[in-house]
Amino acid sequence: MYSVATQKKIQCLDLKGQHQQIKKEVFEAFEKVYDNTAFSGGPFVEEFEKSFASFCQTKFAVGVNNGTSALHLAMLALGIGSGDEVIVPANTFIATAWGVSYTGATPVFVDCTSDTWQIDANKIEEKISPRTKAIVGVHLYGQPFDVDLVADICKKHHLYLLEDAAQAQGAEYKGLPVGGFGEMACFSFYPGKNLGACGEAGGITTNNEEYYKHLLSLRNHGSKIRYYHDEIGFNMRMGGLEGASLNVKLKYLEGWNNRRKEIAKRYQQDVNNPQITVQAQPHWANSIYHLFVVTTDDRDSLIKYLHENNIFPGLHYPVPCHLQKAYSVLEYKEGDCPNAEYLANHCLSLPMYAELADDEIEYVIDVLNRY
Numbered sequence: 001m002y003s004v005a006t007q008k009k010i011q012c013l014d015l016k017g018q019h020q021q022i023k024k025e026v027f028e029a030f031e032k033v034y035d036n037t038a039f040s041g042g043p044f045v046e047e048f049e050k051s052f053a054s055f056c057q058t059k060f061a062v063g064v065n066n067g068t069s070a071l072h073l074a075m076l077a078l079g080i081g082s083g084d085e086v087i088v089p090a091n092t093f094i095a096t097a098w099g100v101s102y103t104g105a106t107p108v109f110v111d112c113t114s115d116t117w118q119i120d121a122n123k124i125e126e127k128i129s130p131r132t133k134a135i136v137g138v139h140l141y142g143q144p145f146d147v148d149l150v151a152d153i154c155k156k157h158h159l160y161l162l163e164d165a166a167q168a169q170g171a172e173y174k175g176l177p178v179g180g181f182g183e184m185a186c187f188s189f190y191p192g193k194n195l196g197a198c199g200e201a202g203g204i205t206t207n208n209e210e211y212y213k214h215l216l217s218l219r220n221h222g223s224k225i226r227y228y229h230d231e232i233g234f235n236m237r238m239g240g241l242e243g244a245s246l247n248v249k250l251k252y253l254e255g256w257n258n259r260r261k262e263i264a265k266r267y268q269q270d271v272n273n274p275q276i277t278v279q280a281q282p283h284w285a286n287s288i289y290h291l292f293v294v295t296t297d298d299r300d301s302l303i304k305y306l307h308e309n310n311i312f313p314g315l316h317y318p319v320p321c322h323l324q325k326a327y328s329v330l331e332y333k334e335g336d337c338p339n340a341e342y343l344a345n346h347c348l349s350l351p352m353y354a355e356l357a358d359d360e361i362e363y364v365i366d367v368l369n370r371y
């Protein structure tokens with residue numbers, strides 16, 4: 001019955017299928033970059049910036065070299081620096097916090113809820129101090145956090161709101177695409193993302209022209225006019241080949257996201273093993289399922305069983321940010337963010353990518369139900 005699926009390993013993510021499908025188109029796009037020697041920034045990056053801003057329904061998008069730089073530059077554009085504090089979720093990829101630390105500011109970690117696994121808005125206010133300047137909400141796993149709740153707290157305490165949308169290109173909150181809810185939103189186009197470049201890339205969207213102009217300068221050595229430097233800047237431009245690959249892939253993104261939604265629906269409806277808990281999805285969250293994370297009491301045993309059945313789940317993420325060694329200086333301890341800690345110890349990510357075949361999905365579901 002599962003002859004195709006059982007013969008091959010089913011990984012959490014496999015990028016080969018997607019890249020084979022669009023290889024010809026991407027290579028043609030690369031050829032244009034090559035012929036134009038438009039390797040750093042240039043027309044193909046600008047084309048992507050325009051299309052991506054339109055995709056996110058924002059006025060502006062700025063392409064940069066990766067999502068971590070996007071976070072770093074967004075913090076700088078807000079004027080955040082040494083002595084400031086920025087609230088970030090404990091349950092996220094570490095780069096959310098790097099953006100804060102690179103400026104000299106301090107990340108202050110807030111626990112996630114026990115069911116959506118997104119930042120717990122009820123636990124934010126107790127972490128606000130006179131030094132707090134901003135809150136970064138993360139649309140983690142491709143599912144929007146509750147933007148209105150966090151935005152209300154920002155308004156009340158005069159804080160900036162930033163979206164970390166690194167995993168959420170095309171996700172919607174209350175019917176609107178992520179990317180335009182805060183001062184700025186930061187995206188990663190790392191190859192494994194739903195919209196991933198053939199290389200490293202990232203971007204920032206905003207509706208604010210002042211931030212936009214500042215970001216253009218910051219990514220380009222603090223320069224608006226060549227060889228005149230208004231401030232200490234960075235070389236964080238997006239490469240032309242990356243931009244060109246993103247122009248091709250953006251056209252396919254909605255279809256790929258829809259396929260992920262179909263797969264997620266199958267998992268949500270058909271995995272009926274009570275030992276497996278899926279992420280709660282509020283009605284206002286239209287996730288693009290960058291990851292399909294579940295929890296289980298005895299993770300090691302489930303992983304061993306899945307491996308025996310040729311299924312290789314991922315772990316996103318095994319250590320919450322507040323307990324990472326890099327942040328030991330901040331002296332968090334176990335128990336500070338119990339939901340994030342539970343998740344780190346019990347989560348695993350099921351296979352999720354648009355090219356998963358129907359019989360592979362059925363096979364994964366069947367194996368999970370037989371556990």
Ligand SMILES: Cc1ncc(COP(=O)(O)O)c(C=O)c1O
Nearest residue numbers: 066067068093095096166188190
């Ligand atoms: C939530 C989150 N923030 C930030 C980043 C950083 O992006 P990049 O890997 O492109 O630097 C990532 C991606 O890895 C991410 O998942």
